[in-house]
Amino acid sequence: MSNEPERFGILVLPEHVEGDDPVAAADTAIRSAVVDATGRRGASGYPRYVGDGVEADIDPVTRAVEALLVDGAELDYGLTVRVVDADRL
Template sequence: MTPASHPAPDRYTVVLRPGPPGVQDAKGHDAVVRTARVEATGATGVSGYPRYEGEGVQAEIDPESRAVEAVTVDGEELPYGWTAQLADDDPGRRRT
């Protein structure tokens, strides 16, 4: 499926973690450094996926696989080893 062939939700919640998914903090919880609610800009990014922005986070998100691409936070690339993913309980809202 091509990036443009899958409808893109209006918004997502991006979760930033200090390492690969499953890394836990000292209390045994999945470590989360920051979350951001991002909204569709209407633009397509260099990856070919819709561009989203909000709360200092800019990202291109594949609506089919939910992969988060080309992420910047407060205008900077993610620190080495950090990951960005979508919140598990946030399917996004489909455009009508």
């Protein structure tokens, strides 16, 4: 049995958003998604999560996003992504 989380929330934010408050980050997000574990690993070797038009390889320990597509495309410059608990969205 895996200890990897089954679900995460993804927030796409303007690069200038700072701080660790997930509520404030959610308020400034230009896109949010709840992604579910697929049971597969992405090209990065980390678990793949998919949902709401977002595909992400996420390190479940550090919550670092190792790969990300939004509607099939990479993020534009000036945007960043933050991983939050799915129930925060």
